[in-house]
Amino acid sequence: MAQIGPADGFETLAIHAGQEPDSQTGAVVPPIYQVSTYKQDGVGGLRGGRLAGSAAGPGRWIEGYEYSRTANPTRGALEECLAALESGARALAFSSGMAAEDCLLRTVCRPGDHVLIPHDAYGGTYRLFDKVMGEWGVTYHPVPVSDPAAVRAALAEHQAKLVWVESPTNPLLSVADIAALAQLAHSAGALLAVDNTFASPYLQQPLVLGADAVVHSTTKYIGGHSDVVGGALVVADTGLAARLAFLQNATGSAAGPFDAWLTLRGVKTLAVRMDRHCRNAEQVAAMLANHPGHEVAAKQMRGFGGMVSFRHAGGEQDAVAMCGRTRLFTLGESLGGVESLIEHPGRMTHASAAGSPLEVPADLVRLSVGIENCDDLIEDLRAALG
Numbered sequence: 001m002a003q004i005g006p007a008d009g010f011e012t013l014a015i016h017a018g019q020e021p022d023s024q025t026g027a028v029v030p031p032i033y034q035v036s037t038y039k040q041d042g043v044g045g046l047r048g049g050r051l052a053g054s055a056a057g058p059g060r061w062i063e064g065y066e067y068s069r070t071a072n073p074t075r076g077a078l079e080e081c082l083a084a085l086e087s088g089a090r091a092l093a094f095s096s097g098m099a100a101e102d103c104l105l106r107t108v109c110r111p112g113d114h115v116l117i118p119h120d121a122y123g124g125t126y127r128l129f130d131k132v133m134g135e136w137g138v139t140y141h142p143v144p145v146s147d148p149a150a151v152r153a154a155l156a157e158h159q160a161k162l163v164w165v166e167s168p169t170n171p172l173l174s175v176a177d178i179a180a181l182a183q184l185a186h187s188a189g190a191l192l193a194v195d196n197t198f199a200s201p202y203l204q205q206p207l208v209l210g211a212d213a214v215v216h217s218t219t220k221y222i223g224g225h226s227d228v229v230g231g232a233l234v235v236a237d238t239g240l241a242a243r244l245a246f247l248q249n250a251t252g253s254a255a256g257p258f259d260a261w262l263t264l265r266g267v268k269t270l271a272v273r274m275d276r277h278c279r280n281a282e283q284v285a286a287m288l289a290n291h292p293g294h295e296v297a298a299k300q301m302r303g304f305g306g307m308v309s310f311r312h313a314g315g316e317q318d319a320v321a322m323c324g325r326t327r328l329f330t331l332g333e334s335l336g337g338v339e340s341l342i343e344h345p346g347r348m349t350h351a352s353a354a355g356s357p358l359e360v361p362a363d364l365v366r367l368s369v370g371i372e373n374c375d376d377l378i379e380d381l382r383a384a385l386g
């Protein structure tokens with residue numbers, strides 16, 4: 001089989017990067033290596049690894065397999081694929097998006113360090129900064145990341161080690177100009193991390209725009225079928241990659257083989273799913289054309305994604321009632337699966353931000369628009385709106 005390389009298109013990489021047919025059997029899908037340990041050919045004689053920069057691609061950096069916390073071939077296949085899709089040097093797959101975030105923060109930050117975070121970040125990310133990292137002496141400052149002038153001012157005021165960005169944000173869908181923020185962060189001596197969960201690498205590649213690290217909850221669009229929880233980090237710098245891999249192994253937060261396999265199965269259809277998510281979401285939210293982030297999003301994204309958030313004119317009670325009235329939109333947390341979901345962020349996904357500067361509006365409803373028939377979805381929402 002011809003080698004897969006960076007010149008291949010996104011859809012080709014999604015299906016083939018890290019997934020060449022099994023050398024022994026020819027199986028076209030990487031097997032689930034449900035194994036904890038590996039036979040060694042003499043002490044230290046590890047088998048089967050691939051060296052950095054080999055023809056197999058830059059994503060796999062191990063010299064052999066010894067123990068699955070350190071490296072596992074199924075996880076390695078997923079990591080190689082994700083590195084290719086984000087145009088990164090290396091990817092690491094985790095047991096959840098939060099585990100990936102934790103690994104990045106504890107690799108980059110030390111007690112006394114300061115981080116700028118979105119003033120409308122995902123509630124779990126806020127909780128990690130506010131309730132966990134704070135205990136270890138890492139402080140944070142919320143900033144509207146869609147406003148580069150505000151980020152510049154915050155960087156001048158607080159000496160930050162890291163600028164943490166989501167774009168679009170969860171759940172308010174603010175859009176950050178990633179290239180502009182990369183310049184601002186770097187000129188202040190900070191790194192830029194981008195949580196690319198909402199866009200997915202198909203719609204937006206933060207490393208190409210100058211970010212230092214990409215974070216994913218692969219639970220969402222990358223996995224795409226609401227059947228697995230996972231996370232990933234992708235970086236351009238091999239030194240940073242080695243430090244992340246060290247902590248991942250030292251603390252044991254890697255994805256298991258079956259979860260990695262399920263995620264890799266989802267990745268294969270990411271492009272076609274995202275096209276359909278975008279098309280359906282644009283129809284559900286025709287008003288997106290007037291979204292304040294539209295111009296920047298159009299500059300750095302291939303499409304606008306499948307998430308729609310809106311404030312119910314009837315207030316909190318009507319917003320909550322609507323969430324319980326849909327037929328096809330399932331009431332539930334999470335997002336990015338083929339099936340449509342509806343939720344009330346204030347009482348569900350973002351309850352942990354209640355009473356904080358990151359509290360979301362009480363009348364907010366969030367939709368994860370799936371890939372069902374769009375007329376059916378619109379009819380469902382119309383009926384639920386009453």
Ligand SMILES: Cc1ncc(COP(=O)(O)O)c(C=O)c1O
Binds near residue numbers: 122195218219
């Ligand atoms: C933007 C974003 N980042 C990170 C996470 C955390 O990922 P996980 O739930 O896989 O730990 C989520 C989860 O909803 C999210 O929406």
